Amino acid sequence: MILQATFLFIGTTEVMFILFVVVMVFGADKIPEIARGLGKGMRTLKDATNDLKSEITKSAEKNGIDTAEYTKTFTDEVQKIKDDVEETIGSVKRKL
Structure with missing residues (x-):
């Protein structure tokens, strides 16, 4: 079985195709400008x-709210969701 790396459920061939289309549409000389603009926007x-x-x-500090308690509760809930997802994915992987 050959496993391919995926990013957001997009395989290697799809990424290559998207890059090809970007080069064809914008041209190789415009790609650095686009990347720079995206970088500035992300920053x-x-x-x-x-x-x-x-x-x-x-x-929150001004109003006397303890953010550590809320952060811990949120982190615990996120961890529960991650565990549920891993459990589900694990059972799917075993079936394959």
């Missing part, structure tokens, strides 16, 4: 997210 989004997080944390 802006990350900065905005960090600002929002710090604002929420400051507001």
Whole structure:
């Protein structure tokens, strides 16, 4: 059995096809500009997210809300979901 790496349920051949289409549509000389623009956009989004997080944390501390308790509860719930998904995927993999 040959296993291929997947990213978001997209296989290697699909990624290669998408890259081929991008090169054909935009041309090889425009790809660095597009990548630079995407990088700047992602950086802006990350900065905005960090600002929002710090604002929420400051507001919670100002109002005396314990964020550690909520963070732990959220982390525990996420871990439960991960375990359920792994259990389901494991049973599917065994059947294959």
